[in-house]
Amino acid sequence: MFARISRIPAVFLLALGAQTALAGDVQSVRFWDADDHTRVVFDVSGPVHYKLFTLENPDRLVLDIARSRVSKSLDGSALEGAVQRVRTGRQGTDTLRIVLDLDRGVQPKSFLLPPADKFGHRLVIDLFDRASAPRVVKREDALGVGGGERDVIVSIDAGHGGDDPGASGANGSREKDITLAVAQALAARVDAEPGMKAVLTRDRDFFIPLKRRYEIAREQKADLFVSIHADAFAKSQARGSSVFVLSGRGASSEAARMLADRENTSDLVGGVSIDDKDATLAAVLLDLSQGATMQASEVVANNVLRGLARIGNLHKREVQRANFVVLRSPDVPSMLVETAFISNPAEEKRLNDPTHRDKLADALVEGIRDYFATTPPPGTWFAANPQRPRHHVVARGESLSLIAQRHRVSVASLKRENELATDQVDAGVVLKIPTAI
């Protein structure tokens, strides 16, 4: 859950060691306009000691930085998002005051970033739109005119790319190439299914920042987002597939957390820095509708995991939860598939085999198809042509009556088919769906 911040208390926020004599001049300012927030990045010469607060009528954000100066005038020509104007002045003898004039009320969130890659110290302020709590976007505009049956859109994301090769195998395979090959095999398989259409976040070898990947999925009006990766571990024996969904509270295990950090650091390469610690704390702006998206993600991830179990080893027998940036769409069910361990020579070899990649794609698409058959988005081919999935994997928190309702069968027939004595079912159990109601 996201604790709503109405005002940042006007106290000095300290970071990077209170003992240090903090001083940092502001060298430049950069802006990005995101879906639900504006990111403002101040490049500073060192760690700074700052406080910030918002004011209304008109809306503005005031930033005071102790013992600081502006080294040259802040260029406001690249203003974006909520920021209309940047003004600077002095507060007392040694405090630099920066005022951002805003066109809306915001909830600010700020943090300091240490030098990384080509960047030095940075003070980052994210201005979240106060009115825009994440919500499930209604996609009427994607339904087509005249009530036609649209295809469900599956956004397929080949992990890494460009400057970011991802992990590498003992025999020289690069994760970014493997993920693209698997993504293309999956796209071909998806396009061959009735009622489904694949779109790729990348079809060549280039870099896409993590956040941009899920933004692309949302722009594509995707009904599902699948990010493809290949795992790596220090021990070459590690093997098998894993499927991840977003965790609200951070990673479900230390290993998952490490993995999340590793996958997330690629943003440092592309120029947009995302502070992992802060990202974990922020843990996405969760609300009820995002809860529904996460539940849907878990259902489809369970389906896919079951498919993967049929063709090879599983690294983890349950769907894992981690704080992956790419899974953060508030309104698109999303999962990340670690297809196999590129660091395991046997699995590296299989990942390079087009026949095996097709098998992987088959396993993934079967899980995806079952998901859409179970919960067809309104206005789609799946909604107009009810498909009965053959199996249902029980997700966390699902009751037998909910499952029965979803598949339009009775609880009694579900119990009979699966020889269940009680109404209790555990997460991860695969239920057969009766053909007769």
Ligand SMILES: [Zn+2]
């Ligand atoms: Zn990866």
